[in-house]
Amino acid sequence: MSTKVLIVDDEIEFASTLAERLVIRDYDAKAVYTAEDAITAVQSEPPDVVLLDLRMPGANGFEVLSTIKSVDPSIEVILLTGQLKSESVVEGIPTGLFDYIVKPVDIAELVKKINSASEKRNSGTP
Protein backbone atom coordinates (compact mmCIF):
# COMPACT_ATOMS: atom_id res chain seq x y z
CA MET A 1 0.00 0.00 0.00
CA SER A 2 1.29 3.49 -0.87
CA THR A 3 2.39 5.86 1.86
CA LYS A 4 -0.24 8.54 2.35
CA VAL A 5 1.30 12.02 2.32
CA LEU A 6 -0.57 15.24 3.06
CA ILE A 7 1.11 18.46 1.92
CA VAL A 8 -0.03 21.61 3.75
CA ASP A 9 1.20 24.85 2.20
CA ASP A 10 -0.58 28.07 1.21
CA GLU A 11 1.64 28.32 -1.89
CA ILE A 12 -0.81 26.48 -4.18
CA GLU A 13 1.58 26.08 -7.11
CA PHE A 14 4.33 24.71 -4.86
CA ALA A 15 2.09 22.27 -2.98
CA SER A 16 0.22 20.95 -6.00
CA THR A 17 3.40 20.39 -8.03
CA LEU A 18 5.08 18.67 -5.09
CA ALA A 19 2.02 16.40 -4.74
CA GLU A 20 2.26 15.54 -8.44
CA ARG A 21 5.97 14.72 -8.11
CA LEU A 22 5.26 12.43 -5.17
CA VAL A 23 2.37 10.71 -7.01
CA ILE A 24 4.81 9.99 -9.89
CA ARG A 25 6.96 8.28 -7.23
CA ASP A 26 4.02 6.09 -6.16
CA TYR A 27 3.04 7.98 -3.02
CA ASP A 28 -0.62 8.65 -2.31
CA ALA A 29 -0.07 12.42 -2.06
CA LYS A 30 -2.62 15.17 -1.66
CA ALA A 31 -2.22 18.94 -1.19
CA VAL A 32 -4.30 21.33 0.92
CA TYR A 33 -3.70 25.05 1.21
CA THR A 34 -5.03 26.15 4.61
CA ALA A 35 -4.57 25.04 8.22
CA GLU A 36 -8.32 24.42 8.53
CA ASP A 37 -8.35 22.11 5.49
CA ALA A 38 -5.32 20.30 6.91
CA ILE A 39 -7.12 19.53 10.18
CA THR A 40 -10.24 18.38 8.27
CA ALA A 41 -8.11 16.13 6.02
CA VAL A 42 -6.23 14.64 8.99
CA GLN A 43 -9.52 13.87 10.77
CA SER A 44 -11.35 12.41 7.76
CA GLU A 45 -8.53 10.55 6.06
CA PRO A 46 -5.49 10.29 8.35
CA PRO A 47 -2.23 10.37 6.36
CA ASP A 48 0.99 8.56 7.33
CA VAL A 49 3.12 11.66 6.89
CA VAL A 50 2.28 15.38 6.83
CA LEU A 51 4.54 17.93 5.13
CA LEU A 52 3.65 21.12 6.94
CA ASP A 53 4.55 24.70 6.05
CA LEU A 54 5.76 26.63 9.09
CA ARG A 55 4.18 29.95 8.09
CA MET A 56 0.65 30.07 6.79
CA PRO A 57 -1.98 32.81 6.79
CA GLY A 58 -3.47 33.11 10.26
CA ALA A 59 -1.84 29.92 11.50
CA ASN A 60 1.28 28.95 13.33
CA GLY A 61 2.83 25.70 12.05
CA PHE A 62 3.53 24.49 15.59
CA GLU A 63 -0.12 24.94 16.60
CA VAL A 64 -1.20 22.92 13.56
CA LEU A 65 1.41 20.28 14.46
CA SER A 66 -0.03 20.05 17.96
CA THR A 67 -3.60 19.66 16.61
CA ILE A 68 -2.48 16.92 14.19
CA LYS A 69 -0.76 15.06 17.03
CA SER A 70 -3.88 15.36 19.18
CA VAL A 71 -5.92 13.67 16.41
CA ASP A 72 -3.41 10.84 15.94
CA PRO A 73 -0.02 10.92 17.69
CA SER A 74 1.39 8.33 15.28
CA ILE A 75 1.09 10.65 12.25
CA GLU A 76 4.61 11.86 11.46
CA VAL A 77 5.09 15.51 10.60
CA ILE A 78 7.92 17.00 8.53
CA LEU A 79 8.12 20.78 8.62
CA LEU A 80 8.66 22.73 5.39
CA THR A 81 10.60 25.89 6.12
CA GLY A 82 12.37 28.64 4.25
CA GLN A 83 14.56 29.40 7.25
CA LEU A 84 17.82 27.49 7.06
CA LYS A 85 19.07 28.35 10.53
CA SER A 86 15.82 28.70 12.37
CA GLU A 87 16.12 28.06 16.09
CA SER A 88 12.37 27.61 16.25
CA VAL A 89 12.62 24.61 13.90
CA VAL A 90 15.23 22.90 16.06
CA GLU A 91 13.21 23.68 19.18
CA GLY A 92 10.18 22.03 17.55
CA ILE A 93 11.81 18.61 17.18
CA PRO A 94 11.25 17.47 20.79
CA THR A 95 7.58 18.51 20.64
CA GLY A 96 6.60 15.77 18.21
CA LEU A 97 8.12 16.95 14.96
CA PHE A 98 9.77 14.11 12.99
CA ASP A 99 12.09 16.31 10.94
CA TYR A 100 12.24 19.43 8.81
CA ILE A 101 13.27 20.22 5.26
CA VAL A 102 14.37 23.57 3.88
CA LYS A 103 12.77 25.09 0.78
CA PRO A 104 13.58 24.94 -2.13
CA VAL A 105 13.08 21.23 -1.56
CA ASP A 106 15.45 18.57 -2.89
CA ILE A 107 13.11 15.77 -3.94
CA ALA A 108 15.59 12.94 -3.23
CA GLU A 109 16.19 14.25 0.30
CA LEU A 110 12.46 14.71 0.85
CA VAL A 111 11.68 11.16 -0.33
CA LYS A 112 14.28 9.79 2.12
CA LYS A 113 12.71 11.72 4.98
CA ILE A 114 9.17 10.62 4.03
CA ASN A 115 10.31 6.97 3.91
CA SER A 116 11.99 7.23 7.33
CA ALA A 117 8.90 8.90 8.78
CA SER A 118 6.62 6.24 7.29
CA GLU A 119 8.85 3.43 8.64
CA LYS A 120 8.71 4.98 12.10
CA ARG A 121 4.91 5.20 11.96
CA ASN A 122 4.59 1.60 10.77
CA SER A 123 7.02 0.27 13.39
CA GLY A 124 4.93 1.89 16.11
CA THR A 125 8.00 3.27 17.91
CA PRO A 126 7.27 6.42 19.89
Place this chain on the structure above:
Amino acid sequence: MEHDKLTPSQFNFIGTILSLFSHEMNNHLAIVKNSVGLIGDFIRLGKTSRKDLQEILKTIQSIENQIEETSYFCDNLSGFGHGMEKPLSTFSVHKCVEELIILLRRLASQRRVQLEKNLSVNIPLIHNNPLMLQFLIFCFIEKNLKRLDDNSKIIIKTTYSNNSIEISIIPKGNFIKDEEGICKDEIYQQLIRQLGGNISQKTAGEEITIQLPISQSSAAT
Protein backbone atom coordinates in the same frame (compact mmCIF):
# COMPACT_ATOMS: atom_id res chain seq x y z
CA MET B 1 18.52 64.09 18.64
CA GLU B 2 15.36 63.19 16.77
CA HIS B 3 17.40 61.05 14.40
CA ASP B 4 18.83 59.05 17.33
CA LYS B 5 15.33 58.13 18.45
CA LEU B 6 14.13 57.22 14.99
CA THR B 7 17.02 55.07 13.84
CA PRO B 8 16.17 51.77 15.64
CA SER B 9 12.57 51.85 14.37
CA GLN B 10 13.75 52.61 10.86
CA PHE B 11 16.22 49.71 11.00
CA ASN B 12 13.34 47.53 12.15
CA PHE B 13 11.28 48.69 9.16
CA ILE B 14 14.08 48.02 6.66
CA GLY B 15 14.79 44.66 8.32
CA THR B 16 11.11 43.69 8.04
CA ILE B 17 11.05 44.58 4.34
CA LEU B 18 14.26 42.61 3.67
CA SER B 19 13.17 39.51 5.57
CA LEU B 20 9.75 39.52 3.85
CA PHE B 21 11.50 39.93 0.51
CA SER B 22 13.92 37.05 1.11
CA HIS B 23 11.08 34.81 2.32
CA GLU B 24 9.03 35.62 -0.77
CA MET B 25 12.01 35.07 -3.09
CA ASN B 26 12.74 31.72 -1.47
CA ASN B 27 9.14 30.68 -2.11
CA HIS B 28 9.37 31.78 -5.73
CA LEU B 29 12.58 29.76 -6.18
CA ALA B 30 10.98 26.74 -4.48
CA ILE B 31 8.09 26.86 -6.97
CA VAL B 32 10.44 27.15 -9.96
CA LYS B 33 12.66 24.30 -8.69
CA ASN B 34 9.63 22.08 -8.18
CA SER B 35 8.23 22.85 -11.63
CA VAL B 36 11.57 22.22 -13.35
CA GLY B 37 11.82 18.99 -11.35
CA LEU B 38 8.37 17.93 -12.56
CA ILE B 39 9.42 18.43 -16.19
CA GLY B 40 12.55 16.37 -15.43
CA ASP B 41 10.36 13.62 -13.95
CA PHE B 42 8.26 13.49 -17.14
CA ILE B 43 11.36 13.25 -19.35
CA ARG B 44 13.05 10.60 -17.18
CA LEU B 45 9.89 8.48 -17.22
CA GLY B 46 9.61 8.84 -21.02
CA LYS B 47 6.15 10.40 -20.72
CA THR B 48 5.59 11.73 -24.22
CA SER B 49 1.90 11.24 -24.96
CA ARG B 50 -0.06 14.25 -26.23
CA LYS B 51 -1.57 14.67 -22.75
CA ASP B 52 1.87 14.51 -21.11
CA LEU B 53 3.28 17.09 -23.51
CA GLN B 54 0.37 19.40 -22.72
CA GLU B 55 1.17 18.96 -19.03
CA ILE B 56 4.83 19.85 -19.71
CA LEU B 57 3.81 22.97 -21.68
CA LYS B 58 1.48 23.98 -18.84
CA THR B 59 4.35 23.62 -16.37
CA ILE B 60 6.70 25.65 -18.60
CA GLN B 61 4.05 28.38 -18.80
CA SER B 62 3.72 28.41 -15.03
CA ILE B 63 7.53 28.80 -14.70
CA GLU B 64 7.39 31.77 -17.09
CA ASN B 65 4.56 33.33 -15.07
CA GLN B 66 6.48 32.77 -11.86
CA ILE B 67 9.61 34.41 -13.29
CA GLU B 68 7.56 37.44 -14.39
CA GLU B 69 6.03 37.72 -10.94
CA THR B 70 9.48 37.42 -9.33
CA SER B 71 10.87 40.10 -11.62
CA TYR B 72 8.01 42.45 -10.69
CA PHE B 73 8.64 41.75 -7.03
CA CYS B 74 12.39 42.50 -7.43
CA ASP B 75 11.52 45.71 -9.26
CA ASN B 76 9.59 46.89 -6.20
CA LEU B 77 12.51 46.20 -3.87
CA SER B 78 14.78 48.00 -6.30
CA GLY B 79 12.47 51.06 -6.19
CA PHE B 80 12.45 50.88 -2.40
CA GLY B 81 16.28 50.73 -2.37
CA HIS B 82 16.63 53.69 -4.73
CA GLY B 83 14.45 55.69 -2.32
CA MET B 84 17.26 55.38 0.23
CA GLU B 85 20.01 56.66 -2.07
CA LYS B 86 19.28 60.34 -1.43
CA PRO B 87 17.40 61.77 1.53
CA LEU B 88 15.44 64.16 -0.68
CA SER B 89 14.16 63.48 -4.15
CA THR B 90 11.23 64.13 -6.46
CA PHE B 91 9.07 61.02 -6.52
CA SER B 92 5.62 59.56 -7.09
CA VAL B 93 3.58 58.96 -3.94
CA HIS B 94 1.69 56.27 -5.83
CA LYS B 95 4.86 54.38 -6.60
CA CYS B 96 5.81 54.60 -2.91
CA VAL B 97 2.42 53.23 -1.84
CA GLU B 98 2.41 50.48 -4.47
CA GLU B 99 5.94 49.34 -3.53
CA LEU B 100 4.98 49.14 0.09
CA ILE B 101 1.77 47.21 -0.60
CA ILE B 102 3.65 44.65 -2.75
CA LEU B 103 6.49 44.27 -0.24
CA LEU B 104 4.11 43.94 2.75
CA ARG B 105 1.64 41.63 1.01
CA ARG B 106 2.98 38.50 2.76
CA LEU B 107 2.98 40.10 6.20
CA ALA B 108 -0.65 41.14 5.71
CA SER B 109 -1.68 37.77 4.33
CA GLN B 110 -0.07 35.99 7.32
CA ARG B 111 -2.36 38.05 9.53
CA ARG B 112 -5.28 37.38 7.15
CA VAL B 113 -5.65 41.03 6.30
CA GLN B 114 -5.90 42.36 2.76
CA LEU B 115 -4.01 45.48 1.65
CA GLU B 116 -5.91 47.50 -0.93
CA LYS B 117 -5.11 50.73 -2.76
CA ASN B 118 -7.47 53.47 -3.87
CA LEU B 119 -5.24 55.93 -5.72
CA SER B 120 -6.55 59.16 -7.12
CA VAL B 121 -5.64 60.08 -10.71
CA ASN B 122 -3.41 63.00 -11.73
CA ILE B 123 -1.46 63.31 -8.51
CA PRO B 124 1.72 65.34 -9.11
CA LEU B 125 5.20 64.25 -8.06
CA ILE B 126 6.38 65.55 -4.69
CA HIS B 127 9.79 66.62 -3.42
CA ASN B 128 10.45 65.00 -0.06
CA ASN B 129 11.98 61.95 1.62
CA PRO B 130 10.42 58.77 0.14
CA LEU B 131 11.93 56.39 2.70
CA MET B 132 10.61 58.48 5.58
CA LEU B 133 7.15 58.56 3.99
CA GLN B 134 7.15 54.78 3.44
CA PHE B 135 8.29 54.29 7.01
CA LEU B 136 5.42 56.41 8.31
CA ILE B 137 2.83 54.57 6.18
CA PHE B 138 4.38 51.25 7.28
CA CYS B 139 4.02 52.21 10.96
CA PHE B 140 0.28 52.83 10.54
CA ILE B 141 -0.22 49.68 8.44
CA GLU B 142 1.64 47.62 11.06
CA LYS B 143 -0.40 49.12 13.93
CA ASN B 144 -3.59 48.18 12.10
CA LEU B 145 -2.33 44.69 11.21
CA LYS B 146 -1.77 44.00 14.91
CA ARG B 147 -5.27 44.99 16.01
CA LEU B 148 -7.52 43.99 13.11
CA ASP B 149 -9.49 40.74 13.14
CA ASP B 150 -9.07 38.05 10.49
CA ASN B 151 -10.49 38.78 7.02
CA SER B 152 -10.22 42.54 7.48
CA LYS B 153 -8.87 45.08 5.04
CA ILE B 154 -6.58 48.11 5.11
CA ILE B 155 -7.19 50.62 2.34
CA ILE B 156 -4.50 53.12 1.35
CA LYS B 157 -6.22 56.03 -0.33
CA THR B 158 -4.70 59.12 -1.95
CA THR B 159 -6.29 62.46 -2.80
CA TYR B 160 -4.92 65.76 -4.09
CA SER B 161 -6.25 69.18 -3.16
CA ASN B 162 -4.98 72.69 -2.28
CA ASN B 163 -1.45 71.93 -3.43
CA SER B 164 -1.06 69.04 -1.02
CA ILE B 165 -1.41 65.27 -1.16
CA GLU B 166 -3.35 63.27 1.39
CA ILE B 167 -2.57 59.63 2.07
CA SER B 168 -5.19 57.91 4.22
CA ILE B 169 -4.75 54.55 5.94
CA ILE B 170 -8.25 53.18 6.49
CA PRO B 171 -8.91 50.01 8.52
CA LYS B 172 -12.02 48.05 7.48
CA GLY B 173 -13.10 45.36 9.88
CA ASN B 174 -13.33 44.75 13.62
CA PHE B 175 -10.62 46.20 15.81
CA ILE B 176 -10.05 47.55 19.29
CA LYS B 177 -10.28 51.34 19.19
CA ASP B 178 -7.37 53.30 20.58
CA GLU B 179 -8.80 56.05 22.77
CA GLU B 180 -5.55 58.03 22.73
CA GLY B 181 -5.39 58.03 18.96
CA ILE B 182 -2.49 56.32 17.19
CA CYS B 183 -1.05 59.41 15.55
CA LYS B 184 -0.51 61.25 18.87
CA ASP B 185 2.60 59.11 19.46
CA GLU B 186 5.72 61.30 19.60
CA ILE B 187 7.62 59.20 17.05
CA TYR B 188 4.98 59.87 14.37
CA GLN B 189 4.89 63.54 15.26
CA GLN B 190 8.68 63.72 14.79
CA LEU B 191 8.44 61.95 11.45
CA ILE B 192 5.71 64.20 10.11
CA ARG B 193 7.59 67.30 11.25
CA GLN B 194 10.59 66.10 9.25
CA LEU B 195 8.35 65.53 6.24
CA GLY B 196 6.88 69.01 6.66
CA GLY B 197 3.29 67.77 6.78
CA ASN B 198 0.46 66.97 9.16
CA ILE B 199 -1.22 63.84 10.51
CA SER B 200 -4.85 63.71 11.53
CA GLN B 201 -7.17 61.03 12.78
CA LYS B 202 -10.89 61.12 12.01
CA THR B 203 -12.09 59.19 15.04
CA ALA B 204 -9.95 57.61 17.73
CA GLY B 205 -8.40 54.49 16.28
CA GLU B 206 -9.86 54.88 12.83
CA GLU B 207 -8.82 56.50 9.54
CA ILE B 208 -5.42 58.24 9.69
CA THR B 209 -4.52 60.86 7.11
CA ILE B 210 -1.02 62.04 6.26
CA GLN B 211 -1.01 65.40 4.52
CA LEU B 212 2.10 66.43 2.59
CA PRO B 213 2.93 69.56 0.61
CA ILE B 214 3.95 69.13 -3.03
CA SER B 215 7.32 70.69 -2.34
CA GLN B 216 9.12 70.24 0.96
CA SER B 217 12.48 71.94 0.53
CA SER B 218 13.15 71.93 4.26
CA ALA B 219 12.39 68.24 4.78
CA ALA B 220 14.80 66.21 6.88
CA THR B 221 18.07 65.07 5.41
